[in-house]
Amino acid sequence: MTFTPEQWVSVIQTEYPTVVLDPNPAQPRKQGVEEPLLRSVFQQLEQTFHSLSQHAPPEIAAYTEMALHVASLLFSLGAAPAGWKKWLALSSFGYFLQHDLHSTYLYAVLADEWAFLAMAPKQPSKSKQTDIQCFEKLLGVRAEVDHQLPAPDMRALYEEYEGYGYNDYCVLLTEAVPAQDYEQVETCLIRIYEAWAHIDWDHSTPELYPEFEPVPCALAALAYQAGYRPRHLPDQVWRFYEPGLAGGASQNFYQKYFGS
Structure with a gap:
């Protein structure tokens, strides 16, 4: 530099x-x-x-x-x-x-x-947050994340009886993006958004910044950079991710x- x-x-x-x-x-x-x-x-x-x-x-x-x-x-x-x-x-x-x-x-x-x-x-942070670790993995500065998913043959049962949560979908995104499974990418983005949906993210608070959630938006940006384009993303979900999906x-x- x-x-x-x-x-x-x-x-x-x-x-x-x-x-x-x-x-x-x-x-x-x-x-x-x-x-x-x-x-x-x-x-x-x-x-x-x-x-x-x-x-x-x-x-x-x-x-x-x-x-x-x-x-x-x-x-x-x-x-x-x-x-x-x-x-x-x-x-x-x-x-x-x-x-x-x-x-x-x-x-x-x-x-x-x-x-x-x-x-x-290229240096990973010391953060223990799963979404931050997933961002760093997609960016290529971290090899693995601490949060582990069940083995692939057990995931259907896990989803049925336990239910995937925010951290699970962040990890699933790190698999879907390099695999170019854009249907799964979109599912993950929607589910990640749902963890933030209860927060009044769409209301103006100009004295606070940034007025968007940087980590989820950066995850979306990395998916976009890797080739993902929104297909059936609901409008409010797209607006939540706009800092990462604006493209150009x-x-x-x-x-x-x-x-x-």
Whole structure:
């Protein structure tokens, strides 16, 4: 990797003044958008930016969080993918500078920064969460996950009497994606979504970020990158996974900003 904290901060300082945050979005992705709250959040973000601009050396962690917040706002307010993916990429680069490889991977995947990911060190996290381990396995930085499924010849009985849960479907996804079993991929994505369905994920909370669930969305992004395309995915499920299923050609922001 060939960029410094100063170079990365310079990019943010150049890009942030060009960001357009509309307190009256025409087609927001979240419900219940409130203009007074949005204006308050925008003002706090502006104050944060100007405060950070006065610090030397740069506060990498604070700039990273700011970049992620900008990405989240652009996504929830209805911006085109290229806009919020740029800021997800910038947040990924910030996490890389902090040696947080898990967050580096997570937001680089959602930003379609595949060339950057190819150059990044390959190291699994110490997380015991099954969904995180499954994300790392699909990404190719972890060999196995701790959560084990029954042997294939016992799975029908297990599903009938025990029932698969969230962790089971995450593991099943790590089998279905490389096998290109896209019907099973879609089933897994629907079942994984059902574990989040009771949470009010579709309501606007602009003061919090990101306004999407990064790990499930990153699992969907890796399935999409491997060739999966939604077939019969219900609309609300697609909207839940939109950060991972938005697709499109990689913008290769790493090369754009730091390439020779």
